[in-house]
Amino acid sequence: DTAVSQTPKYLVTQMGNDKSIKCEQNLGHDTMYWYKQDSKKFLKIMFSYNNKELIINETVPNRFSPKSPDKAHLNLHINSLELGDSAVYFCASSPHRELYGYTFGSGTRLTVV
């Protein structure tokens, strides 16, 4: 009955590989997000989708491509991984009226070697 679930929890991969992180929410929320948390714990928005439509795309390399097959899922695909992509990636969701805060997944720790 996890509200926002991400898989995998840990991901170790070599430079140059392509990988995906999956996110699913069962809260019926309209909006989903990807945040990146760097080694200093700073959280930065990457993407936001509302009802499968991209509404926010921050300054993120185009090697990162989000995909939302339906409003309950928001996946993150990363091409040609680089060392600097190592971080914890958090998925989150919120109702359309963003007055209620976001519900976060438990994060995916990506390590590029």
Added chain:
Amino acid sequence: AQSVTQPDIHITVSEGASLELRCNYSYGATPYLFWYVQSPGQGLQLLLKYFSGDTLVQGIKGFEAEFKRSQSSFNLRKPSVHWSDAAEYFCAVHSGNTPLVFGKGTRLSVIA
């Protein structure tokens, strides 16, 4: 653009002592303000939020926060800290169609 400042990177308190974590925001109108907690290896959990009305808001785990418009602050408080409160605390602000913007966090250590 809106921003959040958490002046304290790391705070250490004794178990049973009171706690106040500082947060200042920058935004023209009244923002929506949040405090989240992140335990080691975990995701972020919402502690409390402020939209309007009573400026003192109560949250989970015995936390409260007070919105002070004149100081652009939203400080988090707890009267008596427990060892399990050791974690990273994030203040966040959001308004309109913009996503949540987080402060850089304050790490809380609790000593016996």
